[in-house]
Amino acid sequence: MYDVKVERTSAPKQKPLDESKLGFGTIFTDHMLMIEYDKGQGWHDARIVPYGPIAMDPAAMCLHYGQEIFEGMKAYRGDDGSVYLFRPQENFKRLNSSCERMCIPQMDEELLLESLKMLVELDSGWIPAAKDSSLYIRPFIIATEPKLGVKSSDSYLYMVLLSPSGPYYPSGLDPVKIYVEQSYVRSVRGGTGMVKTGGNYAAALKAQDEAHEQDYSQVLWLDGVERKYIEEVGAMNMFFVLGDEVVTPALLGSILPGITRKSVIEMLRSWGMKVSERRISIDEVAEAYKNGQLKEAFGTGTAAVISPVGELKHGDLVMTINGGKIGPVSQRLYDALTAIQWGRAEDPFGWRVKVK
Amino acid sequence: MYDVKVERTSAPKQKPLDESKLGFGTIFTDHMLMIEYDKGQGWHDARIVPYGPIAMDPAAMCLHYGQEIFEGMKAYRGDDGSVYLFRPQENFKRLNSSCERMCIPQMDEELLLESLKMLVELDSGWIPAAKDSSLYIRPFIIATEPKLGVKSSDSYLYMVLLSPSGPYYPSGLDPVKIYVEQSYVRSVRGGTGMVKTGGNYAAALKAQDEAHEQDYSQVLWLDGVERKYIEEVGAMNMFFVLGDEVVTPALLGSILPGITRKSVIEMLRSWGMKVSERRISIDEVAEAYKNGQLKEAFGTGTAAVISPVGELKHGDLVMTINGGKIGPVSQRLYDALTAIQWGRAEDPFGWRVKVK
Structure with missing residues (x-):
């Protein structure tokens, strides 16, 4: 069992009332996941916290040199209330392959899956039930070292955001x-x-x-x-x-x-x-x-x-x-x-x- | 005259004591410049504020889709104490050309130069006097709209950071x-x-x-x-x-x-x-x-x-x-x-x- 600290929100947000108007990637749930990396220390401090702005040094490398990667996946609500992911191991494998090309330290794929499940379960009330709607999942990593020399960063932040979303194309399967x-x-x-x-x-x-x-x-x-x-x-x-x-x-x-x-x-x-x-x-x-x-x-x-x-x-x-x-x-x-x-x-x- | 609000720091930082050990782009001055953009409103609220972390929504587009550009220039301290920039108009022209390619709304180049001069003058005590040292200037623009659909952002932040820096290559002109x-x-x-x-x-x-x-x-x-x-x-x-x-x-x-x-x-x-x-x-x-x-x-x-x-x-x-x-x-x-x-x-x- 991985050690993922959980800080629950004390002010849950209003969930969308009309699931037919979710849009894509515009609404976010009550919580988000963070894991930090520092050189010499590795990935550390996995935690789930209330969704909100993060404090970022304006010299953070991701804002200048684009050292950042992401993944995209979904959680689906079944008719019986079950919650499913689709091949999440493949996403985390690809995340590590993105890390390798972009000089970002790789992560433990089991930790990624376990912590994602915890986050999705905590915010499962946000998974829409409307047809073709789902909970879009956005894991990403950004370089956070505040330094302007061009090089690989010595510190990173991994995060996961959840966004209840309608179909990506509102016109659905229309060609x-x-x-x-x-x-x-x-x-x-x-x-x-x-x-x-x-x-x-x-x-x-x-x-x-x-x-x-x-x-x-x-x-x-x-x-x-x-x-x-x-x-x-x-x-x-x-x-x-x-x-x-x-x-x-x-x-x-x-x-x-x-x-x-x-x-x-x-x-x-x-x-x-x-x-x-x-x-x-x-x-x-x-x-x-x-x-x-x-x-x-x-x-x-x-x-x-x-x-x-x-x-x-x-x-x-x-x-x-x-x-x-x-x-x-x-x-x-x-x-x-x-x-x-x-x-x-x-x-x-x-x-x-x-x-x- | 452009309207650039100035909020001076109440806690000036210690300036580097040994100018031979500045490094490149690791130390930042007391202040930074910010100008915001919102769709329908244009670029607005130019202001100089104390240097510090900015609050950023983790869904801000720059963290996911790399919609960000930057420039690099320097301020030089002359032997008589004068402070110079080198062809700054060229940097701002190129900034606008970067904006054009990256779908970022262009900026008023005169405002950019005037506001940069104000910032450099305010923090001119930070310009090192040591040989080959200068004040590195980093203007940049990041996409800030908190949305996960892939598209051009509807909001942006322009900032300028100043960093007293030694030679980029510590070995200097060594080939x-x-x-x-x-x-x-x-x-x-x-x-x-x-x-x-x-x-x-x-x-x-x-x-x-x-x-x-x-x-x-x-x-x-x-x-x-x-x-x-x-x-x-x-x-x-x-x-x-x-x-x-x-x-x-x-x-x-x-x-x-x-x-x-x-x-x-x-x-x-x-x-x-x-x-x-x-x-x-x-x-x-x-x-x-x-x-x-x-x-x-x-x-x-x-x-x-x-x-x-x-x-x-x-x-x-x-x-x-x-x-x-x-x-x-x-x-x-x-x-x-x-x-x-x-x-x-x-x-x-x-x-x-x-x-x-």
Whole structure:
């Protein structure tokens, strides 16, 4: 048993009254988790405290040099009141892999899981019951040493925030419109594209803002070297159904190894479908479209689960996919994944972790 | 006149007693500057307050998505007690260009300069008088909206910190050893390499840590596409003296447009020297070395001014430059630039700005 001190709030906040208006990541629960790191001492002082502002030295390195990483996961309320996590061990494994690339000392994954369960259980009253709503979980680590020389920090803070959230896309499973980004680049091999660090997301804001101005919801990133191979879309991994093959870009160092991506691949294979992780160029997608072989396209991510793409624009070519409607593979994946996540179905893969 | 409120500290800190032990960016003065931004209101509430921790919501976007930028400059104490800044307008112009790329609302450059002068004058007693020491100035902007959806923030905080600092490299003008980085990539065209944002520095930590382990002080970055063209070194721009030509990589979108870089180019040209801003491959440098034409190599940056490179390693090839000693061009540039900065020489370029 790990030693996690708990200081309960003396002033519980009002919970959201209308669960249909939760939004995403805007409301926070009564408590948060903190673990500190100091050089020579290691990770120490795990504690759950009332949610509130933290005192930060304005010279803290995370504010200047972006030495920060995060994870994203969810807690789900089952019909019988049970609370589930989905493959949380995978998130903590990836957190440590992000730590390694970003020069942050790794953490004990068992401590991470145990302390997360304590926090979620304490604030389980905040998990919404409305359909497609869940408790979004945000673990993150920031560099806190107050020093302006560029180097790895000697002190860090790990925190977990909880946010009752509605669907990431309020329009739900309605297919989104995206376009192929031709000016900006998200990441390149040798960079940080395969870890969840702030800089990747900051670099992507400009393209995303420009997409929104043109009424597109996201951009599809191409590789930074040849500018032709598909990387990922917004904050999601990308899948294409080409004839009877499901294709997703291989993990070659510049895209995020998504946990929903991994689950989708395993699930499709368990259904006997052919899934290829390989390089796929935008030209191949356009060619398949012209030949009538581009059956479906969808993004995968923790926040949206499955996000079907109804329109994919590449320069002057506007590809309307499956008549702009969600396709059978996307729908089946969404139904099967969410049924496991919310405890409505058997869990043959052993992905679900019960909190209580 | 801009309205900048001033709240003086009631508990001034002890100033460093031994100016030879200042280090870089570890000590902060009595006051700091803050300006806030809120959507619909613009930048507001410019104020100088006692230096201290700020209260930050743990969901503030800068801690998750790295939407943050910074600048670096210095205040110099002249022999007669005058206080100077060096081309501060250039820093604020670049700050606004960083804002533009990173989706942060731009600021009034005149307000930035006026409020900086007020802060520096208030804490001018902290400017060290020791040789090569100065008051390092850190303006920065962080995204503060407490929200976990990935988007541009609706609120920001601009701050300026002041730090009395010794030379960036304690060994001073002693030439440094660097090697050509072959695994990691700092940035790629279409990314954020040309702006001062946290993610660029976070991405570079791993290579820097590995360089230190091998007793090298920095790495020389190659371009992310062809992996052969020279980009920059650590946090500095790079110059090579090849025969009688001084060459520095052109600003093609992935390297930082350094203000020392710009000043060095202008100064060399004023001396009648040939300076080329162009693509330069590591093979060309190695070829010049073998032909005896690689006369000098040096980095330029605000922190170090001029940092001569004594050894440049590329795979198995170890290039010892100018016998491992500082060369005449590097030395002349250092002397001329620092003489202008510290007010010891005429300022034919009009680069110096007097604070008081």
